[in-house]
Amino acid sequence: MHPPRPLKCPDCFARVPSPSRGGEARCPHCRRAFRPVLAVPGFRWTQDGRRFSVLSARNPDVRPLKHVFVFENFLHPEVLRLRRRFRLDRLVAPFAREGEFARQRALRHWVSSAWTSGLPSVRAPARVHTLHAGEMFRHASTRGCQYFCTYKAYAMVEFAAALGWNARLVSAGGHMMSELWSNERGKWVFFDSLFNLHVEKEGLPLSCLEIQREYRKNGGRDVEYRWGRRRTLLPADGHEFVHLLPAQFAWFVVWTNANFFDEPNEKGQAFSRLLFRDRHNRRLRWTDASGEGDRYATLPSTRETSDPADIDFPLNVAEILLAAAPGGVRLGLETRTPGLKRLLVRVDGGPWRVFDAGGTIPLKQGRTAIRARSENQAGVRGPESEVVIEER
Amino acid sequence: MVRAAMRKEPPFLLGQQRPRLRVRFWEYFTPGLVSALARAIEAGDGGGVRWFSGEGRTPAGERVGFEWRKGDPGVSFSPGRSRAPEAGGILFEGRIDYWTANLLRNFPVFHLRSKLRLPGGRWADERRV
DSSP: OOOOOOOBOTTTOOBOOOOOTTSOEEOTTTOOEEEEEOOSTTOEEEETTEEEEEEEEEOOOOOOOSSOOBOOOTTOHHHHHHHHHTTHHHHHGGGGGGOHHHHHHHHHHHHHHHSOOSOHHHHOOOOTTTOOHHHHHHHHHHHOOOOOHHHHHHHHHHHHHHTTOOEEEEEETTEEEEEEEETTTTEEEEEBTTTTEEEEETTEEOOHHHHHHHHHHHTTTTOEEEETTTTEEEOTTSOHHHHHHHHHTTSOEEESBOOTTTSOOTTSTTSOEEEEOOTTTTTOOEEETTSOBOTTTTSTTEEEEOOGGGTSOOOSEEEEEEEEETTEEEEEEEEEOTTEEEEEEEETTSOOEEOOTTOEEEOOSSEEEEEEEEEETTSOBOOOEEEEEEEO | OHHHHTSOOOOOOTTOEEEEEEEEOOSBOOHHHHHHHHHHIIIIISTEEEEEEEEEEOTTSOEEEEEEETTOSSOEEEETOOSSSSSSEEEEEEEEEHHHHHHHHTSTTTOOOTTOOOOOEEEOOSOOO
16 A cells, blocks of 8 residues: 655655645745645635636656666667667557557567577677677677577667667566566566567556466466467466466566666676565575575665565656646646656647646636656657646 | 478578578477467468478377468367477478577477576475575
8 A cells, every 4th residue: 555645846846744724835845835736536726716626637646766776878879779770660660550568569579589599608608698689689690699588688678778668677586587668558567578478467468566466366367478569379378487487476576777788787696686575475485496595585786675666666657746826727747757858748639848847727617637748868758647627 | 301301400690581490399388389379470470481390299298290381270280190200399481581580489389499498496395584
């Protein structure tokens, strides 16, 4: 359970104590006074003799993260070069009409087909974690080098960044996978770029945490494995990997660094990781076939959390913060957008406009819908937030 | 021909295009996964593959041959009989390029190659850590 949504200053986003009886609050940080309009359905207020209420709200609660996650710099020259060199836009363009998730699947499909999985030491003297996706592809396509799951996951994260998507590594049970943030679905989605698959329940792609919950609930009876761009259904009893999934997701670690170009991981396990450990798995430990245990859990650079919000937090979202103002509402936007380029606002059916901090949105008679979203430096836009206000 | 073609699995480089691809895979498989592969190819996710044939061993230990051709309603399975020399091999035919070859080799049935094993795992006893 999350604590109740805090009251925030629309100017500086600091948490503000409850308003006085007159409905006015004062920000303890910037000292500005304002009359808060809570973006929760049913909230009512009066302004200049007009009575308003919030009819509906789809508005994320942007809170500071307890554990820092670092994503790739979308403007890093090597990231831009990946996009150009591999013509990634052309690669995913045929799936544009099907939406962002289809384009992300197209990228995963391509990454899976970029080289054959195998031990790099067999055919190439590659050092683990030091090769970037472009180099791996060059070695594979010209010399037949092979790279296993860890490399595939690294490549997926780098190629995703080249298209402006946030991705991160996930390790579980000796297997390396990734999660991509889906702006379309407003959630993290598990991607296995070696097996070229993801996991769905009732047509919705799941995150690692959700997969773990499904296995705890009923052994994963309700989940489906989907392969390739076209989401081909794989049989649940089909493969050793499928049988291993319950154990693999009994615990997993999420890598908190995904900025491999800005901060190359030249010393192997240098990045920090976040382990989700709660009452279900706190007494358990992982052992691999060799009997070694806690491959990641015991490393000093692994931190632990029992709060799902520390892992499945939203990205690229804009929280709408409102204050009553003459003739309308004053709008503030707080966002968690790595590589933020700009914030956009749209009122009713009008065009998206660049957010002007401190501006007032007039409220007309009837309903007024205020929408907001962020856009990152790669031009990718996040999920829409929306608050609908009605004059009573 | 199938027997000879499956003995060796040469590397596939960018720009190459071949009419055949042979893939060794983990000996055990389930017919359901091979059927899924056929469905994926039929749906357009398998490059230019038009036909495949191979043999595996079910988890129960039974040797099963299988064959599929583009347009077929499904994969035909022949328990105990196949054109493959041994369980754990498959031969693809069609227009196979670098990308298709990698995609097929990484398909969940086939990626477990002779020198690569997915690390086995199990829950340890209820030991406190």
